[in-house]
Amino acid sequence: MDQEIRQVLAEHGRLAVDVSSLDENTDLFAAGMTSHASVNVMLALEDAFDIEFAESMLKKSTFESIASIRAGVLEMTDA
Amino acid sequence: MxxxxxxxxxxxxxxxxxxxxxxxxxxxxxxxxxxxxxxxxxxxxxxxxxxxxxxxxxxxxxxxxxxxxxxxxxxxxxxxxxxxxxxxxxxxxxxxxxxxxxxxxxxxxxxxxxxxxxxxxQYLLASATTEVGTGGDVRSSVCAVDVEGGTFRLEKQAPVISYGNFADGILVTARRSEDSPENDQVIVLCRPPDLELEQVGEWNALGFRGTCSPGFVLRASGDADAVLDQPYGDISTQTMLPIAHILWGSLWLGIATAALDRARRFVQAEARKRPGTTPAAALRLADVSALHQQFSDLVRGSVRRYEEIEGDGERLSAIGFAIGMNSLKVSASTLVVDVVRQCMVICGLSAYRLDGPYSLGRHLRDSMGAALMVNNDRIMGNNAQLLLVHRGE
Known part of the structure; x- marks a missing residue:
């Protein structure tokens, strides 16, 4: 799963650094992800994992790190 | 009223x-x-x-x-x-x-x-969010805060600082550090005597002429604690943007109300000349009054919407709320022009004149600025993006 998340971030996150260098707790917004890019990341995650994030999860904190994204995706796939 | x-x-x-x-x-x-x-x-x-x-x-x-x-x-x-x-x-x-x-x-x-x-x-505070080189995008910065030994240093090329020459302090956006990407921004309170403004050009605009908003090169330094702790992105989403749109909407409503006052007095003066005959413009007055009511309810409803969740950072950061506050700005800035323009048609040449009790020249010029200060197209572009992921109310 982490590999797919990193793939999505590499394609859509428009980060200022190489995705492979990121720790799973690195703040993605501090790493250069704009709110515009985070929307694309979210859309690509929904496509990749065939999920739809709940309204309550559509907030900055869900997408702020690889770990938080993983938790969000797991919550939706378990639901 | x-x-x-x-x-x-x-x-x-x-x-x-x-x-x-x-x-x-x-x-x-x-x-x-x-x-x-x-x-x-x-x-x-x-x-x-x-x-x-x-x-x-x-x-x-x-x-x-x-x-x-x-x-x-x-x-x-x-x-x-x-x-x-x-x-x-x-x-x-x-x-x-x-x-x-x-x-x-x-x-x-x-x-x-x-x-x-x-x-x-009772200091007067100004703001320096726009910057030369960012294409009007206030959510990215070129300049950066340089912190060393508990002291910050900052230089910004600001194309506009409203009433910069009259302010006792300025809240300035900048990248968090020299190494930060353009959207990792903070906001810094800059104040004299460690604030220097070098004016660039003059402010000679169609409307809002008294805001005195020329460009400046801003240089500031001071205690590093003058940098607000939270990221600018959060401050903007939860406070600066919704409050700006609400308070701008309020004063634009004031402009529209002044125009409506003049149109109503004009129609009533006509009616007094021929009691028993409803002036032709009265129907148009009824029309623009309905439009003004939409405007008024929009602004006052938006204030209530904010106050209901004030203090709840999570709800203030919700996508639906952001879309609503963006729509408020676009709608209010459109309505103010519509109301003033219709009032001008009601008062006719008396409104077109630059003198006299029914003149609406200043109101029309001021109202035209509303759609331009943070361009409506940019705001609608943001909403277009947000609506790709919004789940509805």
């Missing part, structure tokens, strides 16, 4: 912020409005009067020495000010946006003690 009718009931012993702001608007701002516009001069009499009554920092809670005013009170006060002098109202609105950011997000010791000092001296 009076601007005070929708003011919330006041607690006993509290200051009637709406009444005080309305009095100043009518007695001080209104009489000076045409001169402020014609000369493009700063409306110092309005600011001095608000300062004398402690109204510039009215939003500060009483525990920090302020008046503990609500956003709806300040909003109503700005409707009254906008009705008399849109330039004065815009200066006051922009100042209050900065105050709201400091009250909500300026939580460290230095900024809290600044709050008490600012209330005492």
């Amino acid at each position: 009076t601007a005070t009718t929708t003011a919330p009931p006041l607690e006993s012993g509290s200051v009637d912020v709406v009444r005080l702001m309305t009095d100043i608007a009518e007695k001080v701002s209104g009489p000076a409005a045409d001169e402020v516009d014609r000369l493009g001069r700063f409306p110092s009499e309005t600011i001095d009067a608000l300062r004398a009554d402690g109204l510039l920092w009215a939003l500060v809670p009483r525990e920090f020495g302020g008046l503990g005013a609500t956003l709806s009170e300040v909003s109503e006060g700005l409707v009254a000010l906008g009705r008399q002098c849109a330039s004065s109202a815009m200066v006051v609105a922009m100042h209050h946006i900065q105050v709201a950011c400091l009250v909500r997000h300026g939580t460290n010791d230095l900024l809290r003690s600044y709050l008490a000092e600012a209330v005492e001296h």
Whole structure:
């Protein structure tokens, strides 16, 4: 799963650094992800994992790190 | 119609912020409005009067020495000010946006003690968010804060700083550090004597001429605690953007209300000449009154919407709320032009003239600025993005 998340971030996150260098707790917004890019990341995650994030999860904190994204995706796939 | 009718009931012993702001608007701002516009001069009499009554920092809670005013009170006060002098109202609105950011997000010791000092001296605060080289995108910065040994240093090329020459302090956005990407921004309180402004060009604009908004090269330094702790992105989403759109909408409503006042007086004067015959323009007056009511309910509904979740950072950050506050700005800035334009048709050449009691030239010019200050196309572009992921109310 982490590999797919990193793939999505590499394609859509428009980060200022190489995705492979990121720790799973690195703040993605501090790493250069704009709110515009985070929307694309979210859309690509929904496509990749065939999920739809709940309204309550559509907030900055869900997408702020690889770990938080993983938790969000797991919550939706378990639901 | 009076601007005070929708003011919330006041607690006993509290200051009637709406009444005080309305009095100043009518007695001080209104009489000076045409001169402020014609000369493009700063409306110092309005600011001095608000300062004398402690109204510039009215939003500060009483525990920090302020008046503990609500956003709806300040909003109503700005409707009254906008009705008399849109330039004065815009200066006051922009100042209050900065105050709201400091009250909500300026939580460290230095900024809290600044709050008490600012209330005492009734400082006027300006803002420097736009920057040369970012294409008007306030959510990215070129300049960066350089912190060394507990001291920050900052230089910014600002294409516009409204009333920069008259402000006692400026909230400035910048990248967090030299190594930060363009969107990792912070906001810094910059103040004299460690604030230097080098003016670039003049402000000679179609409307809002009294806001005195030329460009500047801004150089500042100071205690590193003057950098607000939270990221600018969060401060913008939760406070600066919604409050800006609400307070701008309030003063634009004031402009529309002034135009409607003139149109109504015009039609009534016509009716008095021929009692028994409804003037042709009366139907158009009915039409524009309905439009004005939409506008008024939009602004006042938006204030309520904000106040209901004020203090809840999570709900203030929700996508639906952001879309709503963006739509407010676009709708209000469109409605103000529509109302003024229709009122101009009602009053005819009496409105087109630059003199006389029905002149609407200043109102039309001021209203045209609303869609341009943070361009509506940019805001709609943001909403287009947000709607790709919004789940509905």
